[in-house]
Amino acid sequence: MSIYGEYLPALKDVMGRIVEKIESFNAYYQKEYGEPLYEHLNYRIKSEDSMLEKLQRKKLEPTTYNALVTLKDAIGLRIVTTFVDDVFEVVRLIKDLEFVHVVEEKDYISHAKENGYRSYHMIIQVTSPQKDILGHQPGSFYVEIQIRTIAMDSWAALEHQMSYKKDIKNRELISSELKRVADELASCDLSMQTIRDLINRS
Amino acid sequence: MKILLAEDEHDLKRALVAVLTHTGYDVDAVENGAEAVKFASKYAYDCMVLDIMMPVMNGMEALSKIREAGDRTPVIFLTAKAEVEDRINGLDAGADDYLTKPFAIGELIARIKSLTRRQETYTPKVLEAGNVTLDINEQEIKCENAVRLGVKEAKLMEYFMLNKGKMLSTDMIFNHVWKDDDDASIDLVYVYVSYLNSKLNAIGSSVMIEGEEGAQYHLVKR
Numbered sequence: 001m002s003i004y005g006e007y008l009p010a011l012k013d014v015m016g017r018i019v020e021k022i023e024s025f026n027a028y029y030q031k032e033y034g035e036p037l038y039e040h041l042n043y044r045i046k047s048e049d050s051m052l053e054k055l056q057r058k059k060l061e062p063t064t065y066n067a068l069v070t071l072k073d074a075i076g077l078r079i080v081t082t083f084v085d086d087v088f089e090v091v092r093l094i095k096d097l098e099f100v101h102v103v104e105e106k107d108y109i110s111h112a113k114e115n116g117y118r119s120y121h122m123i124i125q126v127t128s129p130q131k132d133i134l135g136h137q138p139g140s141f142y143v144e145i146q147i148r149t150i151a152m153d154s155w156a157a158l159e160h161q162m163s164y165k166k167d168i169k170n171r172e173l174i175s176s177e178l179k180r181v182a183d184e185l186a187s188c189d190l191s192m193q194t195i196r197d198l199i200n201r202s
Numbered sequence: 203m204k205i206l207l208a209e210d211e212h213d214l215k216r217a218l219v220a221v222l223t224h225t226g227y228d229v230d231a232v233e234n235g236a237e238a239v240k241f242a243s244k245y246a247y248d249c250m251v252l253d254i255m256m257p258v259m260n261g262m263e264a265l266s267k268i269r270e271a272g273d274r275t276p277v278i279f280l281t282a283k284a285e286v287e288d289r290i291n292g293l294d295a296g297a298d299d300y301l302t303k304p305f306a307i308g309e310l311i312a313r314i315k316s317l318t319r320r321q322e323t324y325t326p327k328v329l330e331a332g333n334v335t336l337d338i339n340e341q342e343i344k345c346e347n348a349v350r351l352g353v354k355e356a357k358l359m360e361y362f363m364l365n366k367g368k369m370l371s372t373d374m375i376f377n378h379v380w381k382d383d384d385d386a387s388i389d390l391v392y393v394y395v396s397y398l399n400s401k402l403n404a405i406g407s408s409v410m411i412e413g414e415e416g417a418q419y420h421l422v423k424r
Contacts, residue, residue: 110406112347183342184350190400191352198393 003051004074005064010130011045014141015075017099018126019043022079025093038081038090039150046074068133072103072123072142079147083196084109084189087120087147094122094145101125103142109152115175116182117159119148151185203318204228204374206250208238208264209280210257218251221307227314233257235264242268242275246365246374248318251310252297253280254288262288262295269296274326274364276317278310329363331421332408336363346406354379355401358394362411362421369418395419 002008022041029037046054051067051074060066068074081087087109095102104123112118122145132139148156159178168174205227209215215231222229230245232238236259238252250268252261261279268277276298281288289300299313329336333345341356342348351359357379361370372391379394380386392415402410413419 110347110404180350183348186347186404187349187351187355187401190349190404191397194393194396194400198396 003048003055003062003064003067004045005133007064007068007130007133008045010128010132010139011075011141013130014126014128014143015043015045015077017128018075018077018097018143021097022077022090022094025090037086037093038079040080041077042080043075043077046076065133068141073144075141075143077143077145078153079145080153081147081149084149084193087149090147091120091122094124099127101127101140109148112182112186115159116179117156118152118182118186119146119156121146149189151189155182155185203248203377204230204246205314206238206241206245206247207231208233208235208251208256208261209253210234210255211253218307218310222311225311235259235261235267238264239267242273243271244368246361246368246370247275248378249314250275250277251280251314252277254285254292255282262291265292265295265297272366278313278317280305329360331363331366332423334402334405334407334409336360343401343405343407345408347404349401349405351398351401354390355394355397359398362398362419366421369420371418372416375419391419392416 004011019041026037029035052062054071055062055066060070079090081090094100101124102122103125106121108117108119108121124143124145125140126143127138127140129138131137132141162168162174162178205222207215207218207229209218209231210233219229219231230241232241234256239259242250252264254261265277265279277296278299278301279292279297280301280303281292282303292300298317301310301313327338329338334343336343336359338356338360341351341353343351343359358375361375361378372388375391376388380390395411395413399411408424409421410424411419412422
């Protein structure tokens with residue numbers, strides 16, 4: 001029996017709907033402005049194992065309700081853009097979708113985390129024809145979305161590697177170097193955005 | 203390079219302006235300490251030359267006021283030969299060097315060159331404007347967020363922060379920041395101002411650089 005109970009098909013359907021919308025934005029930008037809105041888009045339904053592990057880590061009962069409602073990242077999307085302004089453009093477009101309600105937003109770009117992490121996080125509620133676990137129909141399902149630039153994404157990959165390595169020599173030094181690089185990358189992102197604006201102005 | 207000269211002896215002033223201008227400096231010449239304070243609060247200079255004995259406000263008092271306002275521009279003062287006391291007081295008040303009258307103008311120029319060359323070592327390591335701090339060694343600007351700046355960006359930011367509220371012309375900025383780059387284009391000034399503004403914005407800064415492309419810029423509260 002899946003941790004997602006009978007709702008796995010609904011999750012897949014919801015994910016498909018939001019992904020299709022975002023892909024259509026990209027196609028529109030490509031056609032209208034000659035460049036895509038984002039560089040790539042990844043999506044997944046959290047695997048059974050990861051979900052069970054996370055429930056356990058958060059000291060939650062392994063119930064379908066907890067997997068779908070208490071935790072809100074059963075469906076996850078990551079959108080990676082080339083330029084920093086496009087992150088905020090993607091955010092705006094998602095907010096404007098009529099079947100989307102924003103539950104939570106964290107702007108770690110304007111307010112980077114202590115370690116240098118930058119990304120825009122949203123948790124949204126998507127209305128869908130299927131019945132949800134609370135018995136509502138049309139039902140609603142949570143989706144976690146992370147939006148960031150290529151530079152922020154590469155940095156996060158590197159930071160992830162470090163956080164999962166148990167015995168690193170000089171962890172403190174590596175952390176402070178990671179923070180420095182995060183601030184340098186942020187600076188480069190902004191320089192690239194500025195150059196892009198200068199090019200578009202002329 | 204721009205120099206503020208305060209000297210009340212008319213002939214000496216005229217001679218100094220002529221020679222300094224001929225050497226390639228841009229000179230603002232005033233006649234007393236009060237005017238020197240006024241000019242220093244309004245315009246940015248690479249070096250100031252102040253006579254001690256002047257009417258209205260003497261050079262010592264002017265120097266104290268200039269330093270009180272947070273201005274760290276190198277200052278050379280001119281003093282009469284006998285007055286050891288003046289030299290001590292002047293250096294204590296924040297002057298960087300002195301010359302006793304009469305002096306050879308070649309020596310004055312050499313001292314100006316020497317001081318402006320070493321200017322970096324006199325400026326403090328951390329500057330503040332509004333809620334922003336610039337760490338000069340780390341080339342880092344910080345308030346809610348931090349970002350690392352490139353070499354020229356940091357130098358430009360430092361120049362704006364040392365001259366808060368003063369109008370800085372594109373020419374002055376270019377001559378200050380890109381003085382060692384023979385093939386740099388003056389159009390870089392606007393590009394770098396744009397970089398800094400986007401970075402100031404991204405860290406949640408309360409100050410920004412205002413001005414028209416190719417004209418004058420200054421650091422202002424948002």
